[in-house]
Amino acid sequence: MDTISECGRGGAQDGRRDSRRSGLPTGGGPANTSLTLPAESVTALGRRVWDIVSGHLGGGHPGLPVASPGSAADAARLRVEPLPEAPVDDPLALVDEVGRLLREGNAHPDHPDFLAFVPAPGTVTGVLGSALAAGFAVPTGWRFTGRVSSAIESATVRWLAELLGLAPGTSGLFVSGGSAANLTALTAARDALVGTEARGATAYFSDQTHVSVPRALHVLGIGEERVRALPADVHRRIPLDGLARQVAQDRRDGLRPFLVVANAGTTATGDIDPLPELAAFCRDEGLWLHVDGAFGAPAALTERGRGPLEGLDQADSVSVDPHKWLFQPAGTGCVLLRDPARLTRAFGIGLPGYLDAGATGHDEGEVDYLQWGVEQTREFRALRLWLSLKVFGADAFRAAVERGLTMAEDIAAYIGSRPGLEVVTGPSLAVVTFRALPPAAAPDPSPEDADRTVDEVCRDLREEGRAMVVGVTVAGRRAFRLCVINPRVQRDGLRAVVDRVAELWTARTGCPDRPGAAR
Template sequence: MRSHLLNDLTAEHYRRSVTEGVERVAAKLATTDRPFTGVTVDALTPRIDAIDLDRPLGDTSAVLDELEDVYLRDAVYFHHPRYLAHLNCPVVIPAVLGEAVLSAVNSSLDTWDQSAGGTLIERRLIDWTTARIGLGENADGVFTSGGTQSNLQALLLAREEAKSDSPAKLRVFTSEASHFSVKKSAKLLGLGQDSVVPIPVDHDKRMQTVALARELERCKRDGLVPMAVVATAGTTDFGSIDPLPEVAELCARFGAWLHVDAAYGCGLLASLRYRDRIEGIERADSVTVDYHKSFFQPVSSSAVLVRDASTLRHATYHAEYLNPRRMVTERIPNQVDKSLQTTRRFDALKLWMTLRVMGADGIGQLFDEVCDLAAEGWKLLAADPRYDVVVEPGLSTLVFRYIPAAVTDPAEIDRANLYARGALFASGDAVVAGTKVGGRHYLKFTLLNPETTTDDIAAVLDLIAGHAEQYLGESLDRAS
């Protein structure tokens, strides 16, 4: 069994095994003609359940053959231009190369003596990102597992910085369209059930600052503490960007921590043409970025950034076996001093490789392309009498609803849209997402693939309409 340990004696075995795996995946990517096969849970579960994990195959080729049957054949492939569903991007090759390197070396980014140069690379990328945001010379941050963890850590820091004698008095303000992790974080942080105050959004799904001002004033009047305002730069459903300069002004006036959730919109930090859409982000106290959404990185690659490095002390605990206090005075850089995690992958390497091969402009060009595609898709939807489109996109998301000419019952229209989404997924021809707007079911394109074209969008819209009409026709037959 020692022959399977990766070391100096098994380097050739490693090379052969990984090469065979890469060739299998490359062949699969090259021949994939749709984003999904349409396999069902009931069809796939018995194949996986039948595998006896206590009886190893003992051969890499045999395992890869088996993997083809239980995973590769039926995976959902985000690189396909008709995958239009969630915030999943196709990944760039330099980042995938970085993934291979970091997995093999297996550095742990909690302490210097487990990572050495990895620590310095991560710190350099944090500095690079905070400079792009404009947080100032005293800024800092740390890589995380994703936007949910980043939002949690940001609100932890905000809670600890808030001047309050009771957690029950703390309030967090965020738009109705913000990410669910804001409420989840408040619960995990032990704040009261009513601690998150939802702020109405305008027609473009952006936080209404007049309503925010009113709620902040009420908070003060009631003797409560405005712990934080969470503004969103790219909501999950609509890609909407809150009016950051105005929100920042209100935070300064009422003494609230400003957190900007830019998990989606962080791609604008590299944009060549649309950077101005997040003006005001430089005034944030903390920022969430998800490189694995709009920097075309493999999961996971994310970070939480802060204006004042000293606030990260609220996540610091010292253990004698790991990061004793003396290391601070000895100027030994331990990232665990800033992180909610202890053992942590060297995910920063993927972004480092990407920047060193493509540069920030290369990333920005790709993100600009999907924003342009969404603008063209919006024009298609706005001109198509079969569809109602909600808002003009601020990033690369389109939310719309099929509206049949002969049906007026909103509940029946809901069912037609739900059916169309499910039937499309089952066919494997395309994958789209769904959400609710005003209590009604809508469909959603999240466009993060520069290879997707307006022809792809038009074709998928025709497929959706066809499935919806099929449902409505069958429904009419049942009724008669």
């Protein structure tokens, strides 16, 4: 008799009977000191978990709120739950409860109407890759124990560099995300140009740069007094003239400029720094150019995106998050270096005897990834993207990225055509920002009132579960921000979100003549 089918019937008592029948641990028995389960029990639990996950991935969004705050009672209970000393009575019921909590207690970045931040619309292949890697406890730090996994990572890194149009020989490794990628690249830059003590080392970027960059510099011992966050120009890009003046002044003051960080798609507005000009400046000045492309670099997969990202291939290092615009599960980042030997110089160590004893039979091109970053025990993150590219093919990813660019253009045109709304920035790399306007006959709200209303409308939208939209500050004023990279976003659904924003704005401002007001 099928255990899963049986466990799906009846109440809690039936569930406990089925758990015993399948060999699952139940409360009251002896401690399971081996921490293993019979094969049929593993199958029963695995099927139940996959039923829940596949139900979510395979069309589980209709009717599902995009942002479910969950029950305050659930959260309070979970925070103070005591340590479980004995097995749960019904493991299958526990799995069902976890599924409910995840469904009802969190936002869903893979939902088509999750338009906030940079959503993470994962693929089923990425989920399967995560499960396979975890199930086999795959070692990836050292080729002696993970020769195949290291080979898959090397291939996937090479594919990613090729997709982005980076220089031949570019390589790197998978990390947990853009923050770790930036820290890894900046460590290599510091060691290469100013040494580990970094006396006088000074770094430059615009005030639109992600917070992970100044945080990484702090970790590296580059004090705030040597971190130059230059005010961006009117196009929200780093000012080249201002950068040149600041570098020259710092050198006159006895400091040691070593690093420029450029943006390939800011989180707020999707804007791109002038990469070719920055690359030329850095070459002339002997500076390291790092491009934070965590969000925007995958636009280079498309013909339309390669133009704005011209110069990406001239960077010394690039960070990219496949868990964003390459549709992998969260925790999939990558750092790429034009000269990957810089990673060994920054992170390489002499292996202790218990590791060095197995380091024989090294083939050309093999990498010990523990020598390229701070992690020795590493997740096999590369398998997620490797499996996805193998199953769907690179052309499918190019088309999915292209679709995001098209959807951004479409919604920007819709906003521009709709009375009472105006585009503020974009479309730029699938990001559009916009504002609601008062009617001609009504007085303008104060800037403070308008800014507050933007954030209130975003909160209203989130609380009703309709969509996730965030407010961002552009030129000192708040605006609504949409990021439409999810390949399952639909044009009509996206327009309906914009319409709802206008309706909520009208309700908040109390002006019945504004667009979207009820008649």
